[in-house]
Amino acid sequence: MIIIFAVFLLTLLVITAIGIVRAENLFVAVMLTSIFSLIMAANFFILDAADVALTEAAIGAGVTTVIFLGALSLTAEREKKVDVSRGLAICVVVATALVLIYATFDKPRLGDPEAPVHQHVAPWYLSETETLIGIPNVVTAVLGSYRAYDTLGEVFVVLAACIGVLFLFSARREKKNDNTLNSLTSPKSIGLQHHFIPRVVGRILLPFIILFGLYVQFHGEYGPGGGFQAGAILATGIILFALLEGEQRALAAIPSRALLWMVAGGAMLYSLVGVVGLLLGGNFLDYSVLSTDPVFGQQIGIILIELGVGITVCGALLSIFHAFAARENY
Amino acid sequence: MELLGYYNYWVFAIVLMIGFYAVIVSNNLIKKLLGLAIFQSAVFLMYITMDKVEGGTAPIIQAGVTDQIYSNPLPQVLILTAIVVGVSTTALGLAIVVRIKEAYGTIEEDEILAQDRPS
């Protein structure tokens, strides 16, 4: 029964992708991309990847759409129609697609337990995590402990992207001549204040969103969750507040300086855990030496680095959003 | 079940090529970035397809239940990293597009190239 559902979702994926390419109005294309990410998250869930589905829904359907809309409001809204023959491009694309489809006949069938990908490291992870680390969620164990070095690199990539966006937007553009309105009272920064219903509902929902983000952060070891999803959910909640009450009030709640401290502080916390492991006699990012009981040390290490990851991701996404939102007032 | 396995890979190939087509053919810079986002999502689909084991469930070890088959956790970890890196590069790309718009006044590729060409 689930096969029909899976086939239907995959077909919907192809149709949405074609819709995105053919949409001329860029707003429509961005909305279709958000729907595409949500369908992709449903597909991931059918394929037993619960953590990845949560991340794709939170980051792909949530944050990416907001950043795209922020960029759209600063640039054009429609695509210009160009009358050029696309024959060569279509031929190349169709030929490559056929070659790829021909190559996929060599792959193992879906769900084969004898496939090579299930043979070498994965069974060891699944069997040894209970004794070595002691947490139920194997994905968090692999992400936080066995492959912690990769996750450190990823946190630094988020930090670098945030720094890059802030650098790109730090140059002021030429002031327009009729910029006489004080930016605090101009309509762009008061948000949706003349809408009564979304503001009330937003105020009711915001504590629950933040509570849910914290739940996902600290329950990453027992169920799907972890630092990345929690950071995205927290950032989305505060972006909702900024949309409803105006960007100035969101900046008054969490000022830019605090955001910069969050972004750098999370990465610093992560590296600090690694260095403390060095100072206590183990390797870099070795958590077993953090406590007298190595299993408990592993759990302490994973909680600390997930906290660092969550803080950095939340700060970075919020900084990027504020950078895009504030660009109009320059 | 066999057709479904192949269907996953075929959808991956088709969506990959649709995204690639959007990147090479679009004149608009934001459309190119949207095509890139579709391209990345298709690659994620292929990796996650590889992690499913028949009769398995999500790799969260349930206490007290022995001989339960779990799906492979390793591709999920790789794709978790890839999704976050993807959103970072998309944000950076969009910031560059906004700056291009401010410098050239347009985000259509042919107009930008016409402005750059020494006349």
Next chain:
Amino acid sequence: MMEQIIDIISWIMLTSGGFFVLIGGIGALRLPNFYTRMHAASVTDTMGTFLILGGVILQAGFTLAAIKLLAILAFLLLTSPTASYALASAAILSGLKPETKAMLDEGAKAQ
């Protein structure tokens, strides 16, 4: 006996929930105007969600999953009508006027 009654009720709720979602989808495609299409889409948000989630809650019994489903139902019922309201007021503020019967009659007479 109790399980059979619960099964039958949850079957009825799930099927009728799917039926309402289908009606919402057909309405969103076939109705003429933006505001009428939004009316159809909001059927999916409220009636369809309530029936489908109610059917699943009956199947889940008295476990933790049922409480989580109740929370999801509460949040969906709170946010979906707000989203419809925000969409409709954005449409009014950007100048899209709902066509009244008088305007349609004028248009028909002018042709």
